[in-house]
Amino acid sequence: MSRITNEQVKHVANLARLEMDESEVEKFTTQLDDIISMAEQLNELDTDHVEPTTHVLDLKNVLREDKVQPWLSREEALKNAPDEENGQVKVPSIFE
Amino acid sequence: MFDKSISELHSLLHKKELSVSELVQSSFDRINSVENKVKAFMTLNEEGAMQAAKSLDDKLGTEDARGLLFGLPIGVKDNIVTKGLRTTAASQLLGNFEPLHNATVVERLQTAETVTVGKLNMDEFAMGSSNENSGFYATRNPWNTDYVPGGSSGGSAAAVAAGEVFFSLGSDTGGSIRQPAAFCGVVGLKPTYGRVSRFGLIAFASSLDQIGPITNTVEDNAYLLQTLAGHDKMDSTSANVDVPDYLSNLTGDVKGLRIAVPKEYLAEGVDEDVKNKVLAALKKLEELGATWEEVSLPHSKYAVATYYLLSSSEASANLARFDGVRYGVRAEADNLLDVYKKTRSEGFGEEVKRRIMLGTFALSSGYYDAYYKKAQKVRTLIKNDFEKVFEDYDVIIGPTTPTPAFKVGEKIDNPLTMYANDILTIPVNLAGVPAISVPCGLSDGLPVGLQIIGKHFDEKTVYRVAHAYEQATDHHKAKPEL
Numbered sequence: 001m002s003r004i005t006n007e008q009v010k011h012v013a014n015l016a017r018l019e020m021d022e023s024e025v026e027k028f029t030t031q032l033d034d035i036i037s038m039a040e041q042l043n044e045l046d047t048d049h050v051e052p053t054t055h056v057l058d059l060k061n062v063l064r065e066d067k068v069q070p071w072l073s074r075e076e077a078l079k080n081a082p083d084e085e086n087g088q089v090k091v092p093s094i095f096e
Numbered sequence: 097m098f099d100k101s102i103s104e105l106h107s108l109l110h111k112k113e114l115s116v117s118e119l120v121q122s123s124f125d126r127i128n129s130v131e132n133k134v135k136a137f138m139t140l141n142e143e144g145a146m147q148a149a150k151s152l153d154d155k156l157g158t159e160d161a162r163g164l165l166f167g168l169p170i171g172v173k174d175n176i177v178t179k180g181l182r183t184t185a186a187s188q189l190l191g192n193f194e195p196l197h198n199a200t201v202v203e204r205l206q207t208a209e210t211v212t213v214g215k216l217n218m219d220e221f222a223m224g225s226s227n228e229n230s231g232f233y234a235t236r237n238p239w240n241t242d243y244v245p246g247g248s249s250g251g252s253a254a255a256v257a258a259g260e261v262f263f264s265l266g267s268d269t270g271g272s273i274r275q276p277a278a279f280c281g282v283v284g285l286k287p288t289y290g291r292v293s294r295f296g297l298i299a300f301a302s303s304l305d306q307i308g309p310i311t312n313t314v315e316d317n318a319y320l321l322q323t324l325a326g327h328d329k330m331d332s333t334s335a336n337v338d339v340p341d342y343l344s345n346l347t348g349d350v351k352g353l354r355i356a357v358p359k360e361y362l363a364e365g366v367d368e369d370v371k372n373k374v375l376a377a378l379k380k381l382e383e384l385g386a387t388w389e390e391v392s393l394p395h396s397k398y399a400v401a402t403y404y405l406l407s408s409s410e411a412s413a414n415l416a417r418f419d420g421v422r423y424g425v426r427a428e429a430d431n432l433l434d435v436y437k438k439t440r441s442e443g444f445g446e447e448v449k450r451r452i453m454l455g456t457f458a459l460s461s462g463y464y465d466a467y468y469k470k471a472q473k474v475r476t477l478i479k480n481d482f483e484k485v486f487e488d489y490d491v492i493i494g495p496t497t498p499t500p501a502f503k504v505g506e507k508i509d510n511p512l513t514m515y516a517n518d519i520l521t522i523p524v525n526l527a528g529v530p531a532i533s534v535p536c537g538l539s540d541g542l543p544v545g546l547q548i549i550g551k552h553f554d555e556k557t558v559y560r561v562a563h564a565y566e567q568a569t570d571h572h573k574a575k576p577e578l
Contacts, residue, residue: 042402054472
């Protein structure tokens with residue numbers, strides 16, 4: 001039984017801000033299904049009483065003083081921007 | 097020249113028998129003669145490097161030139177940002193990206209006055225095991241150019257093996273330093289998670305990524321780590337623990353050392369010749385006074401699935417920043433949403449998209465507990481396996497990879513076969529412990545890597561064992577003919 005459907009792949013692609021044509025959707029459906037089948041191997045293990053590991057080091061919140069420090073000039077910060085206007089990054093309109 | 101060690105080069109420079117300019121020029125000469133076959137570099141920094149070399153030559157013979165890495169040419173993996181020097185992470189999306197600052201490791205190397213000759217090719221955003229996922233071109237294995245150099249730090253390993261640089265920086269999320277080091281017959285260390293700052297490393301999976309050195313010898317590797325290691329306030333996950341003197345630990349003495357050999361690491365699926373090379377290495381260590389016993393890391397077989405769920409989930413979040421707004425190659429569209437979608441769809445390669453899709457799926461509503469959280473729990477079990485073994489043993493030894501390098505094109509069409517290649521390196525990242533790959537012989541003309549795994553922050557024992565083995569054998573002296 002297929003675990004992943006074409007509709008799911010389209011939904012996830014939209015969440016990830018990726019565009020796909022039908023043939024890519026087909027391919028990713030098959031491949032993600034294979035990978036998820038492999039992942040279901042983990043269900044062999046009883047993990048009800050196991051704590052999840054998010055991080056291997058015993059680190060708690062690392063805080064620093066909230067102080068303004070010089071970093072980049074506006075000019076530098078815009079150096080890699082594909083488009084700019086009046087010292088700000090420019091993008092196409094969000095609304096019609 | 098290319099087989100010289102860091103200390104030999106330092107001595108030549110110190111005695112003024114060699115100038116920094118000559119040394120850096122020799123690196124570019126070698127690059128010019130072999131790069132068309134190896135394709136290890138993404139961007140060369142010839143003008144900048146020769147200029148830097150010239151100014152360093154003025155310091156030769158003075159107190160300022162005392163540092164061991166002074167004037168030595170280095171290559172840097174292309175996912176580590178270098179101010180003003182194009183950094184692409186081998187992605188078309190970052191094809192025009194010139195970073196505005198240096199990674200902490202690059203700052204440290206500059207303070208040590210090394211000379212960056214260029215940026216090294218890799219699998220796009222470090223996702224891959226063969227360099228075939230580079231968005232530009234695939235690096236080849238210097239031992240046989242029909243074969244892959246491994247990945248994702250394939251360029252970093254191939255450049256050292258080909259004699260283009262004496263050492264390089266790589267990054268390792270699931271084996272990306274150790275596997276290419278094994279395939280190319282060089283020494284590669286993944287330090288303990290937190291040992292080296294990740295500030296300026298383009299993030300793939302933040303809880304697993306770690307920068308480390310790739311070198312010709314264990315001693316050279318220790319010199320590099322000495323410079324790279326240590327707490328950095330710019331990386332809140334870098335550990336505030338003391339950095340020992342790694343060099344003074346290279347004594348050659350392994351008497352009384354207790355080695356654990358996981359039976360899962362010599363099980364079915366591991367090439368017979370690879371297994372024999374590892375057993376021969378264990379015999380050599382026994383002759384030197386160490387003892388070894390078989391142990392079990394029972395959750396090893398779950399590591400690949402755990403890794404792909406966790407690393408892809410983290411990647412899907414980390415790579416959300418590549419939207420074509422502030423930097424990178426923006427695709428034209430009429431509205432912002434389409435800019436995002438077109439930029440990402442045109443800029444990312446297939447493997448990157450596959451992992452973003454997997455990660456987005458594993459984190460999406462309704463699936464989070466079943467996949468992502470489940471994998472985090474299995475990660476705990478894998479980590480506990482290591483902790484239990486390390487209660488009774490000093491190091492864990494096995495092969496770095498189940499087989500030597502495979503052919504270009506052999507695994508690229510089947511992601512699962514490609515992923516399975518990392519089965520012996522992935523558990524180390526999940527546990528966060530340090531591990532090195534050192535050459536342990538050739539199989540049909542291709543290098544085999546021996547993996548030595550240590551306790552958290554115990555790189556010094558890993559180095560001591562690797563160095564004792566290396567010095568008792570000649571495997572590190574074998575060089576490819578190009």
